[in-house]
Amino acid sequence: MNERIIRGRIDRSGVLVSADTPLLRLQQRAGSGLGKPLALPHLARLVALAQRLHRDISRPMYTADDHSNIHALVRIAPDADGASLEISDWRTGPTIHPQIPVIADSALTRQGWTWECDQQLRVVALRAASDAPSVPAGWEGRSLSELFELQPDEDGRFPVLRALGRQSRFDGQRVQADGPAGRIAMTLTGEPQFDAAGVFVGFRGSAELAEPQAQAQAAPLPGAVLTDPAFGSLPLSDPQFGRRIDGALRGPLSRIIATAETISGQFDGPIRADYARYAGDIAHAGRHLLGLVDDLADLQNIERPGFKAAADEIDLGDLARRAVGLLGMKAEEKGIRIDAPRVDDKMPATGEFRRVLQVLLNLLGNAIRYSPENSQIWIRVDRADDRAMITVADQGQGIDADQQAVVFEKFERLGRTDSGGSGLGLYIARRLARAMEGDLTVESAPGQGARFTLSLPARD
Incomplete structure (x- = not known):
């Protein structure tokens, strides 16, 4: 990396009042010079943006003259008298900063947008492909989470926020945004950006339109x-x-x-x-x-x-391991060990894949929520005649006989007043099990934990 810093100074009216030789030469090749308005459109837009937001910004700069293409990183520090420029990693030709991939127009063939934000997730650049919905007005300086309505993933997390903490790449951040014809569903992908000193300065990425099914859900x-x-x-x-x-x-x-x-x-x-x-x-x-x-x-x-539920060919052992993978971290936070089926523990069954996983996540989530710290949860698969079964057992306080009679009822939380659940999870889980020609049952006793068993049609 070229560590040389090229400096310049812009006054409040946009006139270049001082510049190191490379910047001055570029200004002159653009038909201007010292004491004249900045003639580099990309750089002028960045200066105007920094002055409008009244804060420093660091962005990639792409420009060209008759001799070469130029790629660099520019830091703009606005003040009452104008703005100071610090340009680093000045490169000519096709070479690009290794940590900041250029998102060419070809990346927008799926009718998307490209965007840039600073280290505080404030949007500093947004543009649409030629065949994409036009970008909303007034996006400058708005928070990324305000411009794009962030949607959590299956674990309730936000990939962009996790990447912000780690200063790392992210993808699969589902969002909704306002388009000219109403709400549109999109997926964000972003790359971290760093200045010449290795300091994180924000993200640059793309927003691609989601599949038609997701668009239908986002549409009014x-x-x-x-x-x-x-x-x-x-x-x-x-x-x-x-x-x-x-x-x-x-x-x-x-x-x-x-x-x-x-x-x-x-x-x-x-x-x-x-x-x-x-x-x-x-x-x-x-x-x-x-x-x-x-x-x-x-x-x-x-x-x-x-x-009705779909009749997919599933493996209860595989689904159990998937559920553990999704909720394993929550168990670790309480020191709970989950004894899950081994890779070779297979139990073929018939049921809707995502609905069975939903039921298992509910059962395992309840077991984690109501188990004491440093305890253990067991998940076992078994078969009885034409029934494939999976059981989730915990070491919690247990459920007495009277409570077992109502635990699957709608909005039943067994007298709990904490924020642990809605009282709908087990009701929905049993209804789903029966919609798949199966059932959901419980065995328990006070002080002896609980065993919830999901049974489904077995498959040979």
């Missing part, structure tokens, strides 16, 4: 205008009710979680430890509410007349 629902824009007067049995709840709650909750995790992670600078903990509690509560939204959507779906 057709139909008559409702009295209440969020819920209206739709009955609970109407399929649009669950979708409107999901649309009205998921977006705001996702923004709350993203903001709280940003504060908790102290990405914008250090804060008091108790404030960081408060923000962490807010993020935790937000994820709990998102789980409730998921439960309500599932409840509305499974109680719809004619609901």
Whole structure:
């Protein structure tokens, strides 16, 4: 890397008042000079952006003259009299900074956008491909999580926030954004950017349109205008009710979680430890509410007349290991050991893959939530006649006979007042099991833990 720093100075009117030789030569080749407006369009836009935001920005600079293509990193520090420029890693020809891949127009063939943000996730560049939806107005300086409505992954996390803490690459960050024709679903991919001194300065990446199915979920629902824009007067049995709840709650909750995790992670600078903990509690509560939204959507779906589950060929041993992989970290936080089926423990069955995994995640999540620290959870697969079975057993406080009679009822939380769940998980899990021609049962006794067994049609 070329460590030489090339400096320049711009006054408040955009005039180049001083410049080291390489920058001055480039200015002259563009038909200008000292004491004249900056004639390099890309650099002039970055200077204007830094002055408008009233803060330092560090960005890649791409320009060219009759002699060569030039790639560099520029740091712009605005002040009351103009702005100072520090340009590093000045390269000519096709060579590009190894840590900052250029996203060419060919990367936008799926009708996407390219974007750049600083180390505080404030957007400093946004452009659309020729066949993509136009970018929204007023994006300059807005938070990435405000411009793009971040959606959590299956574990309730946000890849972009995790990458921010690690200053690493991320992909698969699902988002929604405002397009000219309404809401659009997209997927963000980003690469970290570093200045000449190796200091993290932000991300640069692409936003690609999601598949048509995801677009349909993001699009506003057709139909008559409702009295209440969020819920209206739709009955609970109407399929649009669950979708409107999901649309009205998921977006705001996702923004709350993203903001709280940003504060908790102290990405914008250090804060008091108790404030960081408060923000962490807010993020935790937000994820709990998102789980409730998921439960309500599932409840509305499974109680719809004619609901059916797919008949996939599955392996309960494989699904058990997948569930452990998704929730293993939560168990480790409590010192809980999970004894899962071995790789060669196979149990062929028939059921809808994602629904069976959903049931197992609910059972394992409950076992982790209500097990004491430093205890153990067992997951076993077995077969009895034409039934394939998987059992999740814990060392928790157990469930007495009276409670076992109601544990699968709707909104039943066995008298608990904590924020551990909605009281819908086991009800939904049993309904799903029976929709797949199976069942979900429990065996327990006070002080002896609980054993939940999912049975499904076996497959030879």
